[in-house]
Amino acid sequence: MTMTADGKRSTGTATSVAVAAVVVRAEDAEHVPLPHGGGFTLLTDGGPLGANRLALGPGAAGARPHFHSHSAELFHVLAGTVEFRLDGAVETVGAGGTVLVPPGLPHAFGATADGPAELLAVLGPAVERFEYFRTLGRVQHGLQSFDDLLPEQDRYDVHFVDRAR
Numbered sequence: 358m359t360m361t362a363d364g365k366r367s368t369g370t371a372t373s374v375a376v377a378a379v380v381v382r383a384e385d386a387e388h389v390p391l392p393h394g395g396g397f398t399l400l401t402d403g404g405p406l407g408a409n410r411l412a413l414g415p416g417a418a419g420a421r422p423h424f425h426s427h428s429a430e431l432f433h434v435l436a437g438t439v440e441f442r443l444d445g446a447v448e449t450v451g452a453g454g455t456v457l458v459p460p461g462l463p464h465a466f467g468a469t470a471d472g473p474a475e476l477l478a479v480l481g482p483a484v485e486r487f488e489y490f491r492t493l494g495r496v497q498h499g500l501q502s503f504d505d506l507l508p509e510q511d512r513y514d515v516h517f518v519d520r521a522r
Contacts, residue, residue, distance in 0.1 A: 379404070387487070389494040397471065397490045407483030409490060410435070412475045413468035418473040419476070422465040422518035425458075428480045428491075432456045432466065437474030442468045462500040463518045 381400050390396040393414030400408040413419050422442065432441070433455045434506050442446045442465040449469065450456055458464045468474035480486070488510070495501035510516045 388488050391417070391494060391497050395475075397494065399487050399490060401483070402487045403483050403485040405482055407480040407486060408411050410475065411478060413437075413439075414472060415472050416470040417473075418463050418465070418467040419428075422463050423465045423515050424518065425460055425480070425514045426516060427460055428482055428484060429460055430458045430464070431479045431480075431481075432458070433477045435475040435477060437472050438469040438470055439466050439474045439476055440469055442455050484512075484514045486513050486515075489515065 379401050387399040388396055389399065391413075395412035395414050395417060398410040400410060411419055419439070423518075432439070432450075434450050434452050436452050438449060438451045441450060442463075443458065444462050444464070445458070448456065466476075489506070492501060492506060492509075496503050496506070506513075506515075506519070
């Protein structure tokens, strides 16, 4: 017997994977600073969903063109305005807007030049990518080469469109 979202009991036969609840308090989340004044706040990693919060300075790129083979990615703009490139199309999304990118669709995004932006990014199913975000921080600070990420594209399910392996 299971509980439905509205608290009622269900005897349905739907298959589900039991996992423990994950609670991440703001003071416990790891922050990876980026040189434009923003950064990643790492929230959840692996399991059914992975999530991070990303703060971007005005005009800062959030991600270069890439796609995920196995995961969908949802972006919810928390503040400011974000420009998304979605398989060649450009969509400008303000605070409160949401973008869902299916597996295989090339995408990139960044804050518009008129101000900073914040967004929540959720990947499902998740891939353990905290080390990927740490590496991105080192790359953006000039401490590591972007080419170091190329052999790891399968591991993190982040496949760069404009860079060969």
